[in-house]
Amino acid sequence: MKQGCIFCGIIAGAISSSKVYEDDQVVVINDINPKAKVHLLILPKRHIDSVSELRDLDEQLMGHMIFVAKKVADEQNLKGYKLLLNVNKEGGQVVFHIHMHLLGGGPIKLSEC
Ligand code: AMP
Numbered sequence: 001m002k003q004g005c006i007f008c009g010i011i012a013g014a015i016s017s018s019k020v021y022e023d024d025q026v027v028v029i030n031d032i033n034p035k036a037k038v039h040l041l042i043l044p045k046r047h048i049d050s051v052s053e054l055r056d057l058d059e060q061l062m063g064h065m066i067f068v069a070k071k072v073a074d075e076q077n078l079k080g081y082k083l084l085l086n087v088n089k090e091g092g093q094v095v096f097h098i099h100m101h102l103l104g105g106g107p108i109k110l111s112e113c
């Protein structure tokens with residue numbers, strides 16, 4: 001857990017969120033400012049700032065995030081969707097705790113993601 005990290009606060013339960021899935025490695029929440037009918041964020045419980053900071057030991061976790069995205073999308077009967085990771089400020093990342101966007105269920109405002 002990193003002090004001052006909003007997603008660490010959500011994972012710890014100190015900041016409220018709309019949680020749709022949780023297991024030992026990840027939490028999935030609804031995005032507070034959705035850019036599509038369905039806009040979920042897959043958050044690893046372990047704090048990692050960004051994809052650019054990944055180490056070899058994180059490979060399993062990143063694969064797990066994709067599998068969780070598929071599971072949640074199946075549960076929501078999404079026929080198609082986008083998975084997106086913004087990397088660093090130059091890549092549009094605003095919250096520096098790795099998160100995967102899952103967008104679907106209709107038109108997606110990708111330019112705003
Ligand atoms: P990114 O630009 O990839 O860092 O995306 C950060 C995302 O986090 C944005 O889509 C925000 O709407 C979302 N977000 C920020 N704060 C919260 C929050 N408290 N609960 C849910 N989503 C949030």
